[in-house]
Amino acid sequence: MAVRQLGKNKWQLIVDYYDDEGKRRKHTKTVTCNGKRAAKDLLSEFEDSWEDAMPQETSVSQLLQDYIDRCEIKGLKSTTIKSYKNIRRQFDDSKIGSVAARNLTTYQIEKYVVSLIKDEKLNPKTVKNRISLLEAAYKMAIRNGLLRENPCAGVELPKLKRPEGSILT
Numbered sequence: 001m002a003v004r005q006l007g008k009n010k011w012q013l014i015v016d017y018y019d020d021e022g023k024r025r026k027h028t029k030t031v032t033c034n035g036k037r038a039a040k041d042l043l044s045e046f047e048d049s050w051e052d053a054m055p056q057e058t059s060v061s062q063l064l065q066d067y068i069d070r071c072e073i074k075g076l077k078s079t080t081i082k083s084y085k086n087i088r089r090q091f092d093d094s095k096i097g098s099v100a101a102r103n104l105t106t107y108q109i110e111k112y113v114v115s116l117i118k119d120e121k122l123n124p125k126t127v128k129n130r131i132s133l134l135e136a137a138y139k140m141a142i143r144n145g146l147l148r149e150n151p152c153a154g155v156e157l158p159k160l161k162r163p164e165g166s167i168l169t
Contacts, residue, residue: 001047003039006030011039013046027145060104060134061097064088067137087133101138102147106154109134117158124158131155 002014009032016026031042068084091097096104096112113131116122135152142150 001043003036003043005036005039009034011036011042013039013043015043015047056100056102058101059097060099060101061088061092063101063137063141064091064133067133067140070140083129084133087130090130091134101141104151106151109151109155113155113157124160128157128160131157 001016004012004014006012011031011033013029013031014026015028027046029046031039033039033042064084065088068081068088071084072081088097094112096108099108109131113127116127116130117124131152135150135155138147138150138152141147
């Protein structure tokens with residue numbers, strides 16, 4: 001966060017961060033106010049308003065549906081879209097699907113991963129596919145300026161079991 005004077009009573013508000021891919025992103029706004037202190041007050045309001053770009057009522061399930069809709073427009077294969085929709089339905093059936101997308105935490109996702117493996121006895125690859133779709137939806141929201149952080153970024157997924165190859169004689 002920074003404030004830069006552009007002229008008499010004209011200030012530029014700068015909010016910068018690093019996205020999931022390590023690229024530096026920057027949002028700016030030019031305002032007119034009296035003094036640096038007033039500009040700093042506006043900066044904190046600007047940061048808060050930018051953070052809240054995603055509506056509170058947007059659920060994780062709706063975020064996934066928005067991502068799937070964009071994938072359809074891009075022209076992904078129908079089998080891929082069908083599997084994405086299936087994963088979204090599975091999120092609908094879980095507790096995570098109804099959580100507000102901007103309130104979802106890494107801890108909640110990790111609890112969900114543990115429940116998928118322990119309770120539902122799913123293969124680690126299946127769990128990874130579900131979380132990868134969720135992560136991609138959050139990356140889309142970040143690219144569009146709706147969110148600042150991806151709660152999937154810090155999730156530790158189970159190691160994939162690689163089948164042992166047989167040695168031919």
